[in-house]
Amino acid sequence: MDNRITFDEIFEQNRQRINYQIHKLNIRDPHQEFFQEGLVAMWNAYETYQPDKGPMATYFNYMIRNRLIDCIRKETRQTETEHRSNQEQKTQLTTGNYHRHQSETIYPLVNEYHFPLKDPSLWNHLKSRLTDNQWKWVQYHIIEDKPYKDIAKAENTTVDAVKSWGKQVKKKLKDPQFRKTIQWDDTV
DSSP: OOOOOOHHHHHHHHHHHHHHHHTTOOOOTTHHHHHHHHHHHHHHHHHHOGGGGGGOOOOOOHHHHHHHHHHHHHHHHHHHHHHHHHHHHHHHHSSSTTTEEETOOOEEOOOOTOOOOOOHHHHHHHHHHSSSSHHIIIIIIIOOOOOOHHHHTTTTSHHHHHHHHHHHHHHHHHOOOHHHHTTTTTTT
């Protein structure tokens, strides 16, 4: 015969432990989501409790608190991921490298820096002042209008690496001294 107390009895005796841990961790729980997580933690503690390891109350507190902390971390990561995703999307919609039509379709601007595409001397000067990877970015992204993902695949690298090449080129192109060096006439 099993002398264990039923979980219903344990729950009635210990439900305030969950509320206490929620309060102690300063968790706002209007939809009782954290309470439910605490309840699951209490159930797991009830199922895995070994009397020879210590008091049940201490084990409950430990399990409930750690489960709630894990939930907070998970929620924080999810919020940060959503925020980064929203920022990325916002950047893509508002950057000067794109323009919109009334249909809300977004098209990349091929000629970001208003390069005279048919001026071979400009391209030769520019190529001589860039690293191989920076030139690949110009060739693929500016001249051929390829997306970063396709460039990364073609060059067997990451999208972040391709973006880095582009940032380096853009930084150089913003420098008036560099533009003068490559004989880029801003009035064109």
